[in-house]
Amino acid sequence: MSAILTVKDLGISFGSNHVLKSVNFQLNEGEVLGVIGPNGAGKTVMLNVLTGILKPTKGTITFEGKEISKEGITDRCKGGIGRTFQVPRPFEKMTVFENIMVGGVFGGRMSEKQAKEEALRVAETIGLSDKLSLFAGKLGLLDRKRLEIGRALATQPKILLLDEVGGGLTESEVESIIQLVKTVKAQGVSVIWIEHIIRTMLEGTDRVLLLADGVDVVCGKPMEVMNSKEVSRVYMGGGDDEA
Ligand SMILES: Nc1ncnc2c1ncn2[C@@H]1O[C@H](COP(=O)(O)OP(=O)(O)O)[C@@H](O)[C@H]1O
Ligand SMILES: [Mg+2]
Incomplete structure (x- = not known):
């Protein structure tokens, strides 16, 4: 499968707050990649780094074979990276x-x-x-x-980045968003879909990446990630009953 976006050793710190330490993943052409992680894990920060709103401290972002880490927001948008706001x-x-x-x-x-x-x-x-x-x-x-x-x-966009579009919606409303994302995918757009609530990701994505402790903890088939010990560890004890 060919990658449309490749992220390597991506890191960003705000003073002593090392929000992303080293994030690595690839988005395949035409897939919907879900990104989950607890509140404050750095999901929105990662999206802001991908779109150029925030500058990474280290690492590279390659889009369609071209390094874009130094490109500005407008160039990235014109180049085909679209996003929604939380x-x-x-x-x-x-x-x-x-x-x-x-x-x-x-x-x-x-x-x-x-x-x-x-x-x-x-x-x-x-x-x-x-x-x-x-x-x-x-x-x-x-x-x-x-x-x-x-x-x-x-x-x-060639890539659409969604930041918690399911947040605050009822179950049937989330279902309609899942259908919408499927339509978008069918139109040939690759999607990164950030969501705090894991169940949305089971139906709506091809693969899921768990972002926690500043790194890509695990990435794979939605059900495998959902049932992984890493997800239990990260979501347990945090008082996170929405997951
Ligand atoms: N512009 C910024 N300046 C300093 N700290 C920030 C900034 N944006 C986010 N942070 C910090 O980064 C961390 C991750 O935030 P965020 O990406 O919003 O988490 P989430 O995974 O819930 O989307 C938080 O500790 C937040 O305070
Ligand atoms: Mg967020």
Whole structure:
């Protein structure tokens, strides 16, 4: 299987807080890789390093065979790395359609006409075609999460990075997000999906990586990782009953 993204010996520290010590993994072309780990494990930090918001202290990130660790946020987005934020922050006073358009324009590879067509296609994918003219501020949490994914998709990413899109949702809502991620995957996008709650990952991913103590503790088939002694060790005793 060929890797679209390879992360080697990635580390980042904030003063004496060594959040990521040495993280190693690869994302295969067309797969959904789940990343789990307890609160504070550095999942969001890792995503911020991958998108260029934070600078790593060490290590390399290779995307489609090219080292991108030194590239800025805009170049990485234009190059095909899209992401969502843990707390969705749409432009509340703009419509759903306009919010998706902003994503496409920021991605910067399209004319306005193309961006409009693409926005309509994305709205269809995320299931918000009938809410195009609603103000984003009026959307409920599930639709906000869908829109958050839509804004990232509008940049036409090759890799989509999802930060806890299942958080705060009911079980049936999470199910609809899982289906959405499957649709995105079927469109040929590779996905890294961070989630604090492990059960979501069982159905929604091809492989799961456990991030804890600043390293990639274990990575493999979702069920194997779920049943591994490493997951019991990391999630036990932390008072983490959501897992
Ligand atoms: N910009 C930052 N500056 C300093 N410390 C940070 C910064 N961002 C995150 N951290 C620290 O990194 C650690 C991991 O945070 P985070 O990645 O948000 O965890 P999670 O796995 O829950 O997403 C926490 O201890 C947090 O305080
Ligand atoms: Mg986080």
